[in-house]
Amino acid sequence: MTTFSQRIAALSPRSITELAGPILIVLILAMMILPMPPLLLDLLFTFNIALAMMVLLVSMHVKKPLEFAVFPTALLMTTLLRLSLNVASTRVVLLNGHTGPGAAGKVIEAFGHFLVGGNFAVGLVVFAILVVINFVVITKGAGRIAEVSARFTLDAMPGKQMAIDADLNAGLIKEDEARRRRTEIADEADFFGSMDGASKFVRGDAVAGILILAINILGGIIVGVVQHDLSLADASQNYILLAIGDGLVAQIPALIISMAAGMIVSRVGHEQNVGTQLVTQIFRNRNALAITAAVLGVLGLIPGMPHFAFLCLAAAAGGLAYARQPEDKAKPEPSAQVSAALAPVNVEATWEDVKAVDVLGLEVGYRLVPLVDSNQDGELLKRIKSLRRKFAQEVGFLPPSVHIRDNLELRPNGYRISLKGVVTAQGDAYNGMFLAINPGHVGGNLPGTPTKDPTFGLPALWIEAAHKEHAISLGYTVVDAGTVVATHLNHLVGLHAAELLGRQEVQQLLDLLAKSSPKLIEELTPKLLPLGTVQKVLQNLLSEQVPIRDLRTIVESLCDHGTRTTDATELTAAVRVALGRAIVQQVYQNESEIAMIGLKPELEHVLMQAANVNGGDASALEPGLAQTLLGATKRAVQTQESMGLPAALLVPDRLRAPLSRFLRRSLPQLKVIAVSEVPDNRTVRVNALVGA
Numbered sequence: 249m250t251t252f253s254q255r256i257a258a259l260s261p262r263s264i265t266e267l268a269g270p271i272l273i274v275l276i277l278a279m280m281i282l283p284m285p286p287l288l289l290d291l292l293f294t295f296n297i298a299l300a301m302m303v304l305l306v307s308m309h310v311k312k313p314l315e316f317a318v319f320p321t322a323l324l325m326t327t328l329l330r331l332s333l334n335v336a337s338t339r340v341v342l343l344n345g346h347t348g349p350g351a352a353g354k355v356i357e358a359f360g361h362f363l364v365g366g367n368f369a370v371g372l373v374v375f376a377i378l379v380v381i382n383f384v385v386i387t388k389g390a391g392r393i394a395e396v397s398a399r400f401t402l403d404a405m406p407g408k409q410m411a412i413d414a415d416l417n418a419g420l421i422k423e424d425e426a427r428r429r430r431t432e433i434a435d436e437a438d439f440f441g442s443m444d445g446a447s448k449f450v451r452g453d454a455v456a457g458i459l460i461l462a463i464n465i466l467g468g469i470i471v472g473v474v475q476h477d478l479s480l481a482d483a484s485q486n487y488i489l490l491a492i493g494d495g496l497v498a499q500i501p502a503l504i505i506s507m508a509a510g511m512i513v514s515r516v517g518h519e520q521n522v523g524t525q526l527v528t529q530i531f532r533n534r535n536a537l538a539i540t541a542a543v544l545g546v547l548g549l550i551p552g553m554p555h556f557a558f559l560c561l562a563a564a565a566g567g568l569a570y571a572r573q574p575e576d577k578a579k580p581e582p583s584a585q586v587s588a589a590l591a592p593v594n595v596e597a598t599w600e601d602v603k604a605v606d607v608l609g610l611e612v613g614y615r616l617v618p619l620v621d622s623n624q625d626g627e628l629l630k631r632i633k634s635l636r637r638k639f640a641q642e643v644g645f646l647p648p649s650v651h652i653r654d655n656l657e658l659r660p661n662g663y664r665i666s667l668k669g670v671v672t673a674q675g676d677a678y679n680g681m682f683l684a685i686n687p688g689h690v691g692g693n694l695p696g697t698p699t700k701d702p703t704f705g706l707p708a709l710w711i712e713a714a715h716k717e718h719a720i721s722l723g724y725t726v727v728d729a730g731t732v733v734a735t736h737l738n739h740l741v742g743l744h745a746a747e748l749l750g751r752q753e754v755q756q757l758l759d760l761l762a763k764s765s766p767k768l769i770e771e772l773t774p775k776l777l778p779l780g781t782v783q784k785v786l787q788n789l790l791s792e793q794v795p796i797r798d799l800r801t802i803v804e805s806l807c808d809h810g811t812r813t814t815d816a817t818e819l820t821a822a823v824r825v826a827l828g829r830a831i832v833q834q835v836y837q838n839e840s841e842i843a844m845i846g847l848k849p850e851l852e853h854v855l856m857q858a859a860n861v862n863g864g865d866a867s868a869l870e871p872g873l874a875q876t877l878l879g880a881t882k883r884a885v886q887t888q889e890s891m892g893l894p895a896a897l898l899v900p901d902r903l904r905a906p907l908s909r910f911l912r913r914s915l916p917q918l919k920v921i922a923v924s925e926v927p928d929n930r931t932v933r934v935n936a937l938v939g940a
Contacts, residue, residue: 303326608650611654702732785819786802839930840930908920
């Protein structure tokens with residue numbers, strides 16, 4: 249069997265460190281309960297002073313508060329240690345105080361006699377001054393700084409979190425670094441919040457010190473006179489000096505710990521410790537040192553003044569000013585600095601000056617920050633993640649991350665969406681309110697602020713949450729502020745999907761397909777078609793709202809037709825034929841008979857002639873004919889939509905691409921479908937004809 253000493257020796261340093269806290273708590277409780285001999289009290293009082301000095305020195309050498317994050321807990325532990333020592337010493341003073349000033353140990357005797365000269369009146373004054381300095385000056389100031397710092401840190405957290413998210417979305421930092429920074433921000437807020445509460449420990453300790461002093465004096469005199477038959481003068485002399493020594497030996501470590509707390513919360517900057525900052529920032533100004541030396545020298549020459557002290561300090565300040573002179577001369581003059589700044593070698597641009605433009609950006613006013621703040625469970629962040637996931641599932645590629653940041657130049661409730669650094673859309677959203685959109689058939693009016701739906705321009709009202717249920721009952725479409733912004737963003741991402749698909753995204757799509765069909769990708773690129781041509785074909789499909797989810801069919805069609813042409817327009821037409829079933833189903837779902845808009849033979853003949861004359865571009869029409877064609881198509885679309893049917897125009901294959909480009913801007917809802925794109929299992933019924 250192992251002995252107790254062997255078990256202790258087998259403990260690892262980490263295990264011993266983990267036991268330090270419980271052991272200290274047990275010792276504190278033991279000091280409160282068990283009687284302590286004077287020698288042990290001397291050791292513990294000395295340890296208390298040494299511990300306070302260590303805490304002060306550590307607080308001076310840290311470069312930022314979080315390097316001493318355990319300080320609030322250390323403040324509590326040292327306070328409990330001092331109070332337990334007060335309890336233990338009070339027990340000894342009251343039991344043995346009648347024997348003389350050394351009854352409670354040498355430390356209390358030294359503080360009661362040596363520091364105050366054995367005069368209890370002086371001791372009381374000194375004790376009162378120490379309490380005032382600790383309680384009124386240092387502790388109150390440190391507590392106020394901690395309170396304000398905690399408030400400012402909490403207020404700044406959303407902006408800091410958004411800056412981290414922005415850096416992460418821009419690719420400037422990795423996920424691990426972003427997680428570390430978020431944790432550091434949260435720890436900083438927790439630290440200052442804990443310091444705000446921990447300052448109350450020191451305040452309570454000062455009050456407890458005053459009460460313990462009064463109890464020791466009164467209790468000691470009563471015990472000495474009543475139980476030990478001492479005279480009132482002898483009892484007062486013994487017990488008051490012991491009580492003062494006990495109070496001073498506890499208040500001095502408390503004062504040191506309070507100074508450490510003040511240094512921790514009042515320091516600014518993370519590059520240097522407190523000692524370095526004090527020396528470099530106070531004594532670095534040569535002019536200030538020279539003026540101080542001159543003032544001290546003048547005061548030292550006045551009759552009646554202590555000449556030795558003033559002149560010695562004047563000489564020291566002058567010496568420091570003179571010592572700083574070479575360093576100041578070594579620094580270039582402002583004009584020299586300007587000249588150096590204008591020198592080509594210092595202003596030479598580097599590639600690091602080139603900042604990447606965010607593909608997708610969202611800027612919000614300060615009142616919308618809670619919607620995008622992860623610490624406040626921002627609803628808009630979740631919606632954007634769901635938006636990107638849904639877009640990837642429906643369209644066929646993952647859109648870029650949305651770079652979100654706050655912008656104080658915007659209206660408080662404003663937001664704007666940018667695409668490749670260019671503002672594409674903007675609007676207003678009111679956090680905590682709801683947007684009631686009028687779809688055209690509502691049954692009454694609502695109190696609210698009139699506006700328009702920023703996505704589709706429908707008439708709407710911003711209403712209070714209390715009117716939400718009433719608005720729904722009247723037929724309004726009611727959405728919250730986060731949904732308004734997310735819907736607007738989703739709409740723009742869908743409209744500009746072609747611009748969001750870059751070469752990097754295309755390569756990632758091909759790499760993904762290569763995992764299941766490696767030979768297909770090997771045949772396509774770069775042997776048959778360059779990556780840029782594949783990108784252009786996919787962009788052509790996306791520009792007409794055709795999903796590219798069926799990438800296998802697209803690539804197979806490109807492989808089939810890439811041997812005879814590399815023209816992106818012709819390849820797009822071939823791919824559309826291969827995707828015909830999906831294109832028609834997107835418009836008509838599973839209907840076997842599809843109602844479409846057709847072209848009159850005369851117009852079709854004119855457009856074919858224009859295509860022949862203009863090298864295949866049927867959209868290059870005479871202005872009058874083009875205007876007439878556009879008006880007739882709009883009327884046909886309105887007729888189709890009034891019947892509850894989708895707007896789709898059936899045209900010959902050769903006319904599909906140019907007519908789609910011509911009509912897309914004015915009639916974005918119109919789908920232009922080629923005859924060859926209609927599957928054989930669908931029956932076409934022409935509902936309306938377009939003729940010029």
